[in-house]
Amino acid sequence: MNNRLKVLRAERNWSQAELGVRLDVSRQAVNAIETGKHDPSLSLAFRIARLFNIPIEEIFNDDQE
Amino acid sequence: MMTRSDPLHEDHPMSRKTVALSVLLGLVALIGLSWAVQVVGWAIVVDDFAWDSAAGRRLMIAFPVCLIIGGSALWGLMRLKPWGDPMSPRTRKTYTRIALAVLVLIPATMVLFISTFSRENMYGIFSDSALSPGISIYAIVSWLVAVTIIGWAVLCTDEHERRANELSFITGGAIFITVTPAWWLAARADLLPQPNAMVLWFATVPTMAIVALWYQFR
Numbered sequence: 314m315n316n317r318l319k320v321l322r323a324e325r326n327w328s329q330a331e332l333g334v335r336l337d338v339s340r341q342a343v344n345a346i347e348t349g350k351h352d353p354s355l356s357l358a359f360r361i362a363r364l365f366n367i368p369i370e371e372i373f374n375d376d377q378e
Numbered sequence: 379m380m381t382r383s384d385p386l387h388e389d390h391p392m393s394r395k396t397v398a399l400s401v402l403l404g405l406v407a408l409i410g411l412s413w414a415v416q417v418v419g420w421a422i423v424v425d426d427f428a429w430d431s432a433a434g435r436r437l438m439i440a441f442p443v444c445l446i447i448g449g450s451a452l453w454g455l456m457r458l459k460p461w462g463d464p465m466s467p468r469t470r471k472t473y474t475r476i477a478l479a480v481l482v483l484i485p486a487t488m489v490l491f492i493s494t495f496s497r498e499n500m501y502g503i504f505s506d507s508a509l510s511p512g513i514s515i516y517a518i519v520s521w522l523v524a525v526t527i528i529g530w531a532v533l534c535t536d537e538h539e540r541r542a543n544e545l546s547f548i549t550g551g552a553i554f555i556t557v558t559p560a561w562w563l564a565a566r567a568d569l570l571p572q573p574n575a576m577v578l579w580f581a582t583v584p585t586m587a588i589v590a591l592w593y594q595f596r
Contacts, residue, residue, distance in 0.1 A: 330463030339469045341594050342538035350596065351538050 315374045319347045321365050336360055396458065403455040410448020417441045418488050442485055449481050468534055475531035479524040486520035489513055504576070539594055546590035550582045557581065 322332050322343075329347070330340040336357065345351035353361065353373075362369045417440045456473070459465065465473075487503075493513050494502030509517075532543055558578060564570040 328463055330465070333469070334464045334466045337466045337468045338536035339466060339539060340463065342536045345538050345596075351541065354537050357537060 314349065314352045315376060316346065316349070317372050318343070318361065321367075321372065322347075335364055400455060400458055403451045403458065406451035407448050407455060410444050410446075410451060412448075414441055414444035414448060417444060418492065441488065445481070445484060449477075453477065466536075468536055471534045472531050472539070475527055475534070479527040479531065482520055482524045482527065486517045490517055542590045542593040545593050546586040549589045550586040553582045553585060554578065 318332075322329070327335075328340075329343040333340045333343045336343070337360075338357065342351065346353050358369050358373060362372060365372065417437055420437075453474070456477075457470075490509075490513065491503045493509065494505065494507055532540070535543065558573065561570055561573045561578075565572045
């Protein structure tokens with residue numbers, strides 16, 4: 314699944330570790346999500362959307378269209 | 379928006395106080411842990427060492443004291459974390475619990491090592507040599523406590539690490555399920571020696587660790 318997490322993080326000048334602290338996950342988890350190696354669970358995806366204050370669909374895209 | 383409860387609110391200021399405290403904790407950790415190692419080395423070097431001797435009783439007190447002092451200082455240094463990126467509370471909790479499990483295992487490992495060490499058999503800890511009931515029970519209890527703590531640590535991992543752990547346990551289970559009956563059947567035909575539990579353990583556990591670390595840090 315594609316995502317804009319890295320872009321959104323960079324816009325706020327956060328490191329992966331800092332984003333991990335805000336989401337209460339490890340830096341490795343953030344890296345895995347950004348590189349597409351791990352798809353976040355629904356609860357984590359909602360937490361990400363709430364953190365950036367934008368809809369989930371604007372962050373994650375499964376390219377099914 | 380950052381609030382006072384936000385873990386990033388205090389963004390690891392590197393004040394002189396922080397630097398001084400880090401250096402102090404580092405020194406105490408180094409001294410404490412090296413003393414613990416020296417105590418063990420002394421027990422190995424002394425001829426005819428016995429746990430119930432005066433020297434043995436001093437060792438039983440000195441080793442854990444050095445370990446606690448050094449380990450506590452190291453833990454304090456890890457909490458202070460003056461060097462790098464912040465760590466989420468969940469990750470910090472996981473690492474703390476794993477460190478606690480290691481602290482439980484270290485004395486048991488040292489006791490096993492010393493009780494099985496001899497100049498003729500320096501790696502007796504890995505052999506099937508006899509153990510006293512007291513040492514055996516102590517080692518078993520330590521192992522059960524450490525495994526319980528690790529299970530407790532796994533409970534608070536994030537979903538990415540949990541997936542890594544799932545894969546590692548699947549791998550370990552697959553190795554055990556595949557190898558054990560095959561080895562047993564081969565032993566019955568005298569093609570292989572009798573199955574050895576510790577050989578299976580040493581084949582399985584490091585493989586599980588490699589899989590978990592690979593998935594987590596790839």
